[in-house]
Amino acid sequence: MMAFVTVIGFEDIMYNFKNQGMGVITSWIIMMFLYVIPYALMVGQLGSVFNDEGGGLSSWIRGTNGEFLGYFTAWTYWAASIPYVVDSAQSVIVGFGWAFTGSSDFQSNMPNSTFTLLTFIVFIIFIFVQRHLANSMEILSTIGGFAMFAMTVLFVFMSIVGLIKSGGHMATQPMNIKTLLPKFDLKYLTTIGLLIYAVNGAELVAPYVTQMKKPKVEFPKAMITLALMTTFLTIFGSFSLGIFFDANNLPNDLKMNGDYYAFQALGQQYGVGNLFMYIYAWTSVIYMCALLAVLLDAMTRMLISDTGKEYMPAFLRKKNTDGLPINGYILTCTLSGFIMLLGIFLPEMNDIFNWLLNLNGIISPGVTCWIFYAFMRIRKNPEKYPSEYIFIKNDKVAYIVGLLLLLVTGAATLLGIAPQDVEIYSGTWWYELVINIVAIFFLIGLGTLLPLIRKREEEYGIAFDKKQWVIMITTTIFAVVVMVWLGGTDLNTKVALVVAVAVFSILFLWLIGHRKPITLNIKK
Known part of the structure; x- marks a missing residue:
């Protein structure tokens, strides 16, 4: 159950329904048998091999490829979680909007700058909250996760019962075999990454393998059960959505507000108004708030503590009197703020939400590789x-299966870079393409710089002197101010600005990396 709530949720079903309509049912069936089941069973064998390790994926890579690749895996996994926590923070705001107003008006009338500011405020609040209520938040996230699972099952069950009572009428028409088949075109290929994003995450529970009574036997069985539960919920969940939504004419904001629309429609079908929607909204708020607090703490601690001193700079490993990696939190908030800043220039709040979600569909599958x-x-x-x-007795066959899934996931990652939910080759499309590349470069590329910064610490005693820190911080603030100041200009200017900032940052980091600090300590 712990694995299930981290792998699939009602919103995951909604996102992919928006991308592919009723054809997503066929995609889910293909995914379950050709991807999810072998993926889960591979995780089962890896968990069985490294059942004494507590680090999960990074421990598996460290155990098979050495310390550096283990560090880089930990970094990429952490970097992949940055868009996820930003998405969770935005979902908190959306959830509160529905919980208090009962409609999407709160989000629809909010300027992008206000949405971004509120998202960042949520980050700051939960950095403080987790410090004092970390254990309580873990409990709440477990309760919220189970409640979310219950609400999803409830929706599927009540939708099908309602369909039977109404004589089989569905909003999606016609309902035939052709409707259930997706269109295998370029647009379809760009959405595969979001399908993978929706069903990955089983490896998150690997650190708990050692807490099972018989981990070598029970963990693989848990993965098989997980695959079966995911199969049931994705297929029947997507079918249930077709009862209330016309798959041929879906609302533009379905990814952001679709789950609330769905429970709203369910309540109207049973004559209870918005009751189900309000229950779901508060369930979502509690779950997302708890999840965000735990993620902000756990992801930072995992990165700082699960990497060797050889690769992680000392100033990031620094902890306060309570044992909290304060500079690590600052790094998390800084990169999250950078991601939010990239999206602030998109036309609408719905575009920001969709872009960030699709960014998850690029980075997360890449880490799954x-x-x-x-x-x-x-x-x-x-x-x-x-x-x-x-998993698969024949080693050569098993190796080929692993290679095929690696190639498919890698291809889905690359194809996912192409923007979705916007008109192809429009100004917004090109802008999203650029910020997708910039976001990936910064999140993953920074991981290659940290070992170099650590090397400077070992060579000079400090990474950067005060003058260099002042130059870097001042330059960053200047770039942010310029970007915000140009926020009202056309998209071509924004694209040029983002590219210029990216190029300048690369050159600046290269130059600063080759300058010795002015204040040198004795070489150790």
Whole structure:
């Protein structure tokens, strides 16, 4: 159940329904048998091999490829969570809007700048909240996760019952085999990444393997159960959405507000008004708030504590008297703020939400590639990595299956860079393409710089002197002010500005990396 609430949720079903309509049912079936089940079973074998390790994915890579790649895996996994926590913070605001107003008017009438500011304020609040209520938030996230699961199952069950009572009338027409088949075109290929994003995450529970009574046997069984539950919910959940929404004419804001629209329609069908919607809204708010607090704390601690001193700069590993990595929190908030700033120039708040969601569909599948790579490594050397549970007895066949899933996931990651939910080749499309590339470059590229910064610390005693810090901070603030000041200009200017800032940042980091600090300590 812990794995289930991290892998699939009602909103995941909604996102992909928006992308593919009723054809997503066929996509889910294909995904379940050709991707999710083998993926879950591979995670099962990796968890069985490294059942004494508590780090999950980074421990698997470290155990098969050494310390540096283990560090870089931990970094990319952490970087991939940045868009996710920003998305969660935005979902908190959307949830509060529905919980208090009962409609989408709160979000619809909000300027992008206000939405971004509120999102950042939510970040700051929960940095403080988790410090004092970390354990309570973990409990609330578990309760909220189970409640979210219950609401999803309730929606599926009541939708089908309502369909039977209404004589089988569905909003999606016609309802036939052709309707259930997706269009395998370029647009479809760009949405595969979001399908993978919706069903990955099983590896998050790997650190809990050691807490099971018989981990080598029970963990693989848990993964099989997870795959079956996910299959049931995605297929029947998508079908239930077709009862209330015309898949041929979906609302533009379905990804942001669709789950609330769905429960609103369910309540109207049963004559209870907005009752189900309000229950779901508060369930979502509680879950998202708790999840955000835990994520902000856990992801930072995991990165700082799960990487060796050889690669992580000392100033990031610095902790206060309460044992909290304060500078790590600052880094998290800074990168989150950068991601939010990139999206502030999009036309509407709905565009910001969709873009950020689609960014998750690029970065998250990219990180999933590490799982298949680790699986290939253990199957290439089975004697070195014995396991009580084995997925596919033949090592060569297993290796080929792992390679195929790696290639498919890698291709989905690259194709996902193409913007979605906007008119192709429009100004907004080109802008989203640019900020997708910039976001990926900064989130992943920074991970390659940290070991170099750590090397400077070891060589000079400090990474940067005060003058260099002042120059970097001043330059960053200047770039932000210029970007905000030009926020009302045309998209071409924004694209040029983002590219200029990206190029300048690369050159600046290169130059600053080759300058010795003015105040040198004795070389150690």
